[in-house]
Amino acid sequence: MRIIGLDPGLQRTGWGVIEAVGSRLVPIANGVVTSNAADELSVRLRHIFEGVQAVLATHAPDAAAVEETFVNKNPTSTLKLGQVRGVVLLAPALAGLSVAEYTPNHIKKSVVGAGHADKGQIHHMVKVLLPTVQVNGADAADALAVAICHAHHAASDRALARGLMLAGARR
Template sequence: MIILGLDPGLGCTGWGVIRAEGNRLSHIANGQVRTDARAPLAERLAKLHEALGEVVAEYRPGGAAVEEVFVNDNPQSTLKLGQARGVVLLAAAQAKVEVGEYAPRLVKKALVGTGAADKNQVHAMVQRLLPGAQIAGADASDALAVAITHAHHLASARRGVAA
């Protein structure tokens, strides 16, 4: 199954595409969608939607996974993140791709073994699980981590059904 992982952000949304065959994972592609902070909000959201639509059309994922919004100290930043996340979910839904949603602590725990892992630990594990992948940046690495988490959860669910 091809899985699209998404790390939403208004300034930069990371995306990563992996193939999951049982417990075997392989990297297909990754990247980042950046928007101009000086552009109007609606224009930034439209650019994000268009770019993600192109990613979905090119890689045709069988599933997608999105990191859940965390609430930070600045309510305006949280709202903008929520709007970007809505666009990310819309892009997947329009393509009829089922989406799993994962809390950042769950992603960290799935990859590193602790929900308190830092970004460097997550990035190192992504590189270990997807050897040879040229990762476009921190947001793309986070998106790949979300995709890997989704692959692991799908595999666990299949094992549970088989048992």
């Protein structure tokens, strides 16, 4: 299964594509979609949307996962981040993908084992879990962590479904 992880941001939206092959994770590509702070918000949102669409078209993932927004102290920044999340959620949805959402603490716990890990620990574990990856920046590393989190959960969901089917067949 090919998964794209997305880490929304108005300046930099990170993306990372991995493939889950059995229990093995293989890095495919990663990067950042940037927007120009001098542009109007609507232009910046369009640029992010089109950038994510281009990544989806290039790498053809089977599923998408997006980091949920955390609330900032600045309500204006929080609102803008929410708008970015909207376009980041819309792009894979329009491509027909299921889109999972994970909280930052859930991602950290899935990748590092601790819900309050710092960025350094997350980036280290991304490189441990994807040993051949060449990470293209901190935002791309965060997006890869989102994809890894989803891969772990998707594998668990598939195993649970198989177990339930086997249990039902035994009856």
